[in-house]
Amino acid sequence: MRAMIFDLDGTLVDTVYAHVFAWQRAFAESGLAIDGWRIHRRIGMSGGLFARAAARELGREINAAQEEALQQRHGELYRQFLPERRPLPGAVELLATLRANGVAFGIATSGRRPEIDASLDALHIGRETVVIERRDVARAKPEPDLFLACQAKLGVPVAECYVVGDAVWDLLAARRAGMLSVGLLSGGYGEDELLASGAFRVYRDTAELHHSLDELGLLP
Amino acid sequence: MRAMIFDLDGTLVDTVYAHVFAWQRAFAESGLAIDGWRIHRRIGMSGGLFARAAARELGREINAAQEEALQQRHGELYRQFLPERRPLPGAVELLATLRANGVAFGIATSGRRPEIDASLDALHIGRETVVIERRDVARAKPEPDLFLACQAKLGVPVAECYVVGDAVWDLLAARRAGMLSVGLLSGGYGEDELLASGAFRVYRDTAELHHSLDELGLLP
Numbered sequence: 001m002r003a004m005i006f007d008l009d010g011t012l013v014d015t016v017y018a019h020v021f022a023w024q025r026a027f028a029e030s031g032l033a034i035d036g037w038r039i040h041r042r043i044g045m046s047g048g049l050f051a052r053a054a055a056r057e058l059g060r061e062i063n064a065a066q067e068e069a070l071q072q073r074h075g076e077l078y079r080q081f082l083p084e085r086r087p088l089p090g091a092v093e094l095l096a097t098l099r100a101n102g103v104a105f106g107i108a109t110s111g112r113r114p115e116i117d118a119s120l121d122a123l124h125i126g127r128e129t130v131v132i133e134r135r136d137v138a139r140a141k142p143e144p145d146l147f148l149a150c151q152a153k154l155g156v157p158v159a160e161c162y163v164v165g166d167a168v169w170d171l172l173a174a175r176r177a178g179m180l181s182v183g184l185l186s187g188g189y190g191e192d193e194l195l196a197s198g199a200f201r202v203y204r205d206t207a208e209l210h211h212s213l214d215e216l217g218l219l220p
Numbered sequence: 221m222r223a224m225i226f227d228l229d230g231t232l233v234d235t236v237y238a239h240v241f242a243w244q245r246a247f248a249e250s251g252l253a254i255d256g257w258r259i260h261r262r263i264g265m266s267g268g269l270f271a272r273a274a275a276r277e278l279g280r281e282i283n284a285a286q287e288e289a290l291q292q293r294h295g296e297l298y299r300q301f302l303p304e305r306r307p308l309p310g311a312v313e314l315l316a317t318l319r320a321n322g323v324a325f326g327i328a329t330s331g332r333r334p335e336i337d338a339s340l341d342a343l344h345i346g347r348e349t350v351v352i353e354r355r356d357v358a359r360a361k362p363e364p365d366l367f368l369a370c371q372a373k374l375g376v377p378v379a380e381c382y383v384v385g386d387a388v389w390d391l392l393a394a395r396r397a398g399m400l401s402v403g404l405l406s407g408g409y410g411e412d413e414l415l416a417s418g419a420f421r422v423y424r425d426t427a428e429l430h431h432s433l434d435e436l437g438l439l440p
Contacts, residue, residue, distance in 0.1 A: 010257075017256035021241045021301070033306055035425070036237035037230075037408040081241070086253055188257040190410015205255070 001217050003156040004098060005147050005179070007044065007165035008109035010187030012091045012206065013119040016166070017188070018082035019043050019074075023050070026073040030066070032058055040188060044167030046110045046140030047071045075115055085122040088186050090207025092123060097210060101219055104154045106130030108146040110169075130154055141169040144177035151177070162200075162216065164209065171197035182209065182216070221437050223376040224318060225367055225399070227264065227385035228329035230407030232311045232426065233339040236386070237408070238302035239263050239294075243270070246293040250286070252278055260408060264387030266330045266360030267291045295335055305342040308406050310427025312343060317430060323438055324374045326350030328366040330389075350374055361389040364397035371397070382420075382436065384429065391417035402429065402436070 010016035020040045027034050034054050042050050051070045055062040062070070098105045107125065109116060112134040120131065130153045137145035151161050163174035166187025174181035175198045183194030186205040194202050201216070203209045213219050230236035240260045247254050254274050262270050271290045275282040282290070318325045327345065329336060332354040340351065350373045357365035371381050383394035386407025394401035395418045403414030406425040414422050421436065423429045433439050 014255050017237065017240050017244060017260065020237050024237060025301075035234050035308060035406060037406050040237065040408050081245075088255060186255060186257050188260050188408060190413050192412035193410050 001162055001180075002160040003104040003106070003151070003154050004162050004164055004218070005150045005154075006105065006107050007163070007167070007170045008107055008111055008116060008119055010043065010088075010166035011164055011170075011184055012088060012095075012107070012123055014086045014088050014186070015082060015119065016040070016043055016186075018078055022074050022077035022081055023054075025077050026070050027054065029073065030070060032060065034058060041168075043187070044110060044141060044165070044169040046134055047074065047112070049140065078115065085119045087123050088205050088207075090205060090210045094206045094210040095123065095125075097213070098218075103218055104156050106132065106150040106154050108132045108150040108163075110134055110140040110146065141167075142172040142176070144173045147173055147177040147179060151179070162218070166194075168193055168197040171199050174198070184209065221382055221400075222380040223324040223326075223371070223374050223382070224438070225370045225374075225381055225383050226325065226327050227383070227387070227390045228327055228331055228336060228339055229264065230308075230386035231384055231390075231404055232308060232315075232327070232343055234306045234308050234406070235302060235339065236260070236263055238298055242294050242298035242301055243274075245297050246290050247274065249293065250290060252280065254278060261388075263407070264330060264361060264385070264389040266354055267294065267332070269360065298335065305339045307342050308425050308427075310425060310430045314426045314430040315343065315345075317433070318438075321439055324376050326352065326370040326374050328352045328370040328383075330354055330360040330366065361387075362392040362396070364393045367393055367397040367399060371399070382438070386414075388413055388417040391419050394418070404429065 006012055020036060020043060023039045024036055048067055051067045130150055132146050132150045134140050137149050139145045147163055151158055158178045161179045163170055163179050163181040166184045171181045171183060180200045183199030183202040184205055191202050203212060226232055240256060240263060243259045244256055268287055271287045350370055352366050352370045354360050357369050359365045367383055371378055378398045381399045383390055383399050383401040386404045391401045400420045403419030403422040404425055411422050423432060
């Protein structure tokens with residue numbers, strides 16, 4: 001195995017609960033009451049897909065303008081609720097170890113700039129790192145496009161890439177991309193949900209993953 | 221089976237994610253950075269126990285005054301983030317069905333008044349309903365005291381009470397009280413975590429539980 005492709009929110013930075021709560025408030029302000037846990041279980045898919053799926057679950061259809069307005073409001077609330085971003089334990093150290101050992105890695109996120117900029121800064125991600133975001137591809141997770149675009153830019157064959165993510169959408173998209181995946185509990189999913197979605201291994205967070213790189217056959 | 225004893229947050233009202241986020245901000249303001257998912261997995265134990273456990277995980281000890289200050293700040297942020305409370309789907313209808321069929325029920329929560337008042341109002345819980353809160357017992361969940369106090373007040377034998385909760389702390393406390401328990405996914409735990417903690421059955425939310433009362437041998 002020669003490369004790791006990372007999801008961002010809930011995998012490398014501790015942002016899932018702020019996202020859940022910002023979506024919940026944005027929906028509530030529009031008169032759409034949606035349960036927190038149902039939002040949580042959809043975090044990681046694209047914002048547009050999420051807004052439509054959530055509205056459908058409430059038995060409502062929303063148009064493109066309403067969808068865009070919900071996304072806009074979610075972004076505002078999110079930045080207000082979480083002005084600073086914090087790497088999850090071990091994330092910065094893990095990336096440093098990969099770099100030091102010549103293991104290729106990139107980030108593939110359903111998030112969009114400028115929302116993700118602060119998270120990338122907190123992780124000390126510079127211009128040398130491959131980052132594929134929502135706008136770089138036609139379709140976000142659970143479609144495989146983000147991971148395939150990242151893999152193509154890294155120049156590593158599909159069969160030699162691990163996807164690392166906290167959500168079932170990462171694992172589903174990884175499977176569709178033909179890649180093995182590693183699940184992390186740091187996004188708040190249960191271990192069974194990640195294993196049932198095809199995770200090859202599940203670790204608590206990037207700190208535990210960091211100490212388990214040998215198990216994954218990644219270090220030289 | 222003759223009675224149901226309900227947890228409140230995440231079981232009957234959709235408040236878990238607001239609690240998680242309020243705790244996360246309260247800790248962050250005190251210079252204590254704690255991962256969202258670790259907070260989530262501790263929601264439902266008493267606030268005091270929670271604050272001490274979280275600080276210990278960060279390698280810090282906190283004194284009684286700091287613990288009280290954290291709880292105070294959590295309460296303020298929680299009420300600010302979530303001014304209105306919303307019953308989870310089917311909760312109000314489920315309680316009405318129990319009432320109409322003469323099935324005893326009560327609420328046993330690690331929460332405290334006045335924080336829980338708005339939630340009880342949203343559920344149309346009147347003075348006729350048994351409510352045991354944090355201050356009514358010496359020890360909160362995962363100790364069995366809250367459930368045993370509720371059961372005693374209902375006057376139904378332990379062996380004829382179900383506990384209904386969303387957190388492993390409810391299920392652990394139920395086991396220690398000698399009661400069967402039902403887990404709900406509406407607090408955001410995974411099904412495996414609830415089953416592994418001893419849930420007899422797991423449903424999505426109170427709406428699904430409502431339609432499954434016959435499975436539990438509760439209706440006459």
